[in-house]
Amino acid sequence: MDDSVDRHLARWKGYAPFDERTEGIVTRMQFLVRQLHQAKDRALVEVGLQQFEFETLHWLVAHGGRATPSQLAGELKISPAGITGRLDTLEKAGLLRRTRGERDRRRVDVEISDLGRELWTGAQRIRGEVEDGMVGALGVEERDALNALLKRMLLAVEE
C-alpha cells in the first residue's frame, strides 16, 4: 500500500539523484505536521480559537498561567515582534492580561484570564483527539520506538 509520499518519490525517480530514504523521512514528517496543523485548525473552530492562540495559551498554562513575553518568544520560537502581535490580539480577545512589572519596569507580566483558561481546556480535549487519531495508527511499543528515533535526530540537530 502506497502513501502520497511513495507516489511522490516514484514520480521523481530518474529526474534527480537523491536518497530515497532521507527524502521519505523528511517529506513524511512535513506532510504529517501539515496535516496535524490543518486538522487542528478545523477542530479548533468549535471552541472559537485559532492555532496560534491556543499555542500561546498552552505554554502559558504550562508556566503556571503567567510568563513574560521574552520567555514565550523563546519557547515558542517566534520573534519578539511576533509575540507582541500575538499578545495584542489575545489581550483584545480577553484571553489574557498584560501588566507592567513593578520591580523592573522594562518587564511585562502576561497572565492568562479565566476565559482564556476555559477555552484552553475545551480546546485541549479536541486537539488531543486529533493527535490520537494520527498516533493511534501505531501500537504502544511502536510509539516508543518512533519517539526514540525522532529524539536521536533532534539531539543531533540541537547539538
Added chain:
Amino acid sequence: MDDSVDRHLARWKGYAPFDERTEGIVTRMQFLVRQLHQAKDRALVEVGLQQFEFETLHWLVAHGGRATPSQLAGELKISPAGITGRLDTLEKAGLLRRTRGERDRRRVDVEISDLGRELWTGAQRIRGEVEDGMVGALGVEERDALNALLKRMLLAVEE
C-alpha cells in the same frame, strides 16, 4: 540525555493530563520540521533562493519542467491565490515562464527557465546536505524503520 522536548514534557507534568508518548511524537516532529525549514532557509541564501521558490522549482522539475498552476497548487497544497503570487515573483525573477494555453485558453502553461534549472541544481545539493545532517544521526536500518512508522501514520490520516 534529554532533548528540548523531554524538558518541555517534564515541565508539563501535573499541569494537565496528556499522553506523554503522543505529545512527544507530535512535538518532536514539529520541532524537526521547523529546524529543517530554518536550516534550509539559511543554506539557500548562498544560491539566492528562498524556501518557497525552491519548492516550486523542485516540483516543476519533477514534472518534466512544465505544469499548470492548478497542478502545482494541488500538489504543493497551497491555495490558488497563493500559487498566483508565487508564480508572479518567480516569473519576475526570471526563474520560469508563463504562457496562455493554445487549445484551451483558460489554461496557463508554466515552464522552468534555464536560470531556474541552474539555481535549482545548486540548491538541491545544499538542501540534501542539510537533510543528511539530520537523518545522518540514524543508521540505515533505523531509517527504514522510521520511514515505515511515519508511513503508517500518514496512511491512517490520508484514509
Added chain:
DNA sequence: CGAAAGTACTTCGCTAGCGAATCATTCGTC
C-alpha cells in the same frame, strides 16, 4: 444554437510573522 453551469486563473482585502530600528529602563564601571 444559446443560456446556464462549470473550470482555470487572477485580483482584492486581510492576517501572522519577520528583521531592523526604536524607546524605556536598568546595570556596570570608573
Added chain:
DNA sequence: GACGAATGATTCGCTAGCGAAGTACTTTCG
C-alpha cells in the same frame, strides 16, 4: 553618582499565504 552598555518590549515596513469574489473562457444540455 553619572554615563555608556545591555536588556525587554514595541513599532514599522514588508512578505507569503488565505478565502472570497471576479474574470475569462469552455462545456453541457434543453
